[in-house]
Amino acid sequence: MKKAYRVKKEADFQKVFHQGESMANRQFVVYAYHKPEQRHFRVGLSVGKKMGNAVERNAIKRKIRHVLIEFDQEDELKHDFDFIIIARKPVQLMSYHEIKKSLQHVLGKAKLLN
Template sequence: MQRLKNSIDFKRVYNNQKSFANRHLVLYILKTDNESRIGFSVSKKVGNAVTRNKIKRRLREISRLNAYQIKEGYDIICIVRVKAKDIDYQTLNNSFLHLIKKLGLLKVNENG
């Protein structure tokens, strides 16, 4: 899965205004004709630079490991809420996958 990096792409996804949230994360999505891309936003309210970068590294790894399960053709922005700063990796992973399922972006298993 590619990364969303420039502000024009972020604004385009935000302007679409299709989002879902849970206690730890907010996901914005936009349907595209290209390969799926994901971007991360962590506010200074979440913590210092070390904390914010740790959360971003975890989310990048979570999205990399679960990329095969996510449908193609979407731009996704993942915004981290303040409550996410004290959670462990597994809880963050569950929050991310919960929102992916809620948005209907999870690929259906062909075997059952």
Template sequence: MKNQDIIKKNFEFQKIIQKNYSVQNACFIIFLDKKSIKFKYGISVGKKNGNAIVRNKIKRQIRTMIFEIIKLKKTKKKNLIVIVRKKYKDFSYQENFGHLLNCFNLIK
């Protein structure tokens, strides 16, 4: 994945969230826009998850998880926003990977 596949702008986040199609579990909420030209993703980690160092670590972990899931599954062209919940810190990396994989499996 290249940097051009990352959603960074607030108006892009809001546009996808307003589509109102989401999948969620204990650790993640994933908002989708199914009608997109190519695969793009955005990651949002709130301040309740920790200070900037912790939030950046979580973003790096989720980015790695997304790359692994894309290798496992050939994802279709979708824009998605991954929002991390506070319970993320209660689980290990492997458990969180399983939670994220379950969310991706629920996407139709």
């Protein structure tokens, strides 16, 4: 995933948190902020320290990014949004396919899929 497609700045994170809408399931919380002028979605990931050490947290983030790349290649994600994905504790024990299914569910609920 290109760096231009990531929400990195604290101010951008806060804007999504405070002005965006949230949707959740047992594994993920998604905050979405509509930006009509934007040509491509941007995503920020948050995996808390309770999820394990840095190696485990980065592995979870890699799986989530890979799912998002697949959704983007299939043109399933809406492009005019910034969104933040927060992983919850059950994600720690999930396989890649379970993460994909769960993300598809929560992104569908948040109306971020085409």
